[in-house]
Amino acid sequence: MGDDAGRRAALATMHERHDAVAERVQRVYGLRLPGHLAVFCAFWKSASDAERAAVEHLMVRPFGLTEYFADGGLERRARDGLDERLHARYRCDPPEFVTVLSGGSDGLHYGLWYDDPAEVPTLIVHNYARDSAETWANGYRTLLGELHGLTTAVLDERDDDTVAALVEPLLEALDWFVDADNEAVDADGPVRWSGVRRESTAVSVFPLLPSDAGDPQLGRSHTRLEELHAGGAEAAAWIARAEAELAAGEPALALAVGGELHWLAGDxxxxxxxxxxxxGYRLLGRDAIAGIVEVHAADAGLRDVDVLVATG
Known part of the structure; x- marks a missing residue:
């Protein structure tokens, strides 16, 4: 593939599959599937040999929700009685993070970031699960945009004609799909949180919250993380304060402290x-995110996150 006809055919195929995949994601996760995933999967399906070689050099592949778009993808089921939401979910992943792509070394993976289950995801995030496992973002909304940024970064950082010759064919392919990517974003409609300033804790992107959710005290996150790690009176005081504010109807601090404790991974x-x-998420009406928290906590020690397997 790799020619215009092949790309158009792949795009039509993935658009046809989108509704069935969206139904699966809504039923299993309680989340809205963005249209741009179908566009990325069309790019992947239509890649020529040269484009595939470039992708292999970048060491990325579909993982997580994008696997539903593959031939027979919706026939895959969770192994060993596990919950399907655990697929591609690493130990320190925040619950808003739903994996769509694996990366290179150190457990790098990319995911959709869901601030609110009622909305489509607002951001692509990444996490090195086998390194320090923080979750950060490069500012891209779509997976195609993230891959384009990764490709240009490789070209900018490496003064190597051989690498350039290998990777550059990818840019033309990604550019071909830009219009379809933009159309998919437009078709998903406006995002409630568009334009709201986003902040982070010491270890992760932080979810966008209503103005009456309280103060997560993100400016104190680095110090708080150290105190939570050390335990003792300071840790107990943070937990007690988070619990008190949650009981008073303000979940922001509970989400910040809870997220930091989750990353610390202490029993x-x-x-x-x-x-x-x-x-905290249930208080906000974000029950789907709360469900992911509970499923993940129940199997926090899962060593192999490749949960979905082919049937038959």
């Missing part, structure tokens, strides 16, 4: 991290 605070986040 002694696992239940607290689960409760602060699950209760």
């Amino acid at each position: 002694e605070h696992r239940d607290v991290a689960r409760r602060l986040r699950a209760d």
Whole structure:
């Protein structure tokens, strides 16, 4: 493939598959599937040998929700009685993070970031699961945009004609799909949180919250993380304050403290991290995110996150 006819055919195929995949994601996760995933999967299906070689050099491949778009993808089921939402979910992933692409070394993976289950995701995020496992974003809304940014970064950072010759064919292919990518974003409609300033904790992008959700005190996150890690009176005081504000109807601090405890992965605070986040998200009406918190907490020690397997 790789020619215009092949790309158009792949785009038509993935658009045809989108509704069925969206139904699966809504039923399993309680989340809205963005249209731009179908566009990325069309790019992937139509890649020529040269484009595939470039992708292999970048060491990325579909993983997570994008696997539903593959031939027979919707026939895959979770192994060993596990919950399907655990597929491609690493130990420190925030619940808003739903994987769509694996990366290179150190467990790099990319995902959709869902601030609110009622909305389409607003951001592509990434996490090195086998390194320090923080979750950050490069500012792209679509997976195609993220891959374009990754490709141009490789070209900018490496003064190597051989690498350039290998990777440059990818840019032309990605550019071909830009209009379809933009159309998919437009078709998903306006995003409630568009234009709202986004902040982070010491370890992750932080979800956008209503103005009456309270103060997550993100400016104190680095110090708070150290205190939570050390335990003792300071940690207990943060947890008590988060619980008190949650009980008063302000979940922001509970989500921040709970997220930091989740990243620290300490057994002694696992239940607290689960409760602060699950209760906080439910208070906001984000029940699907709360469900992911609870499913993940129940299998936090899962060593192999390749959960979906072919049937038959």
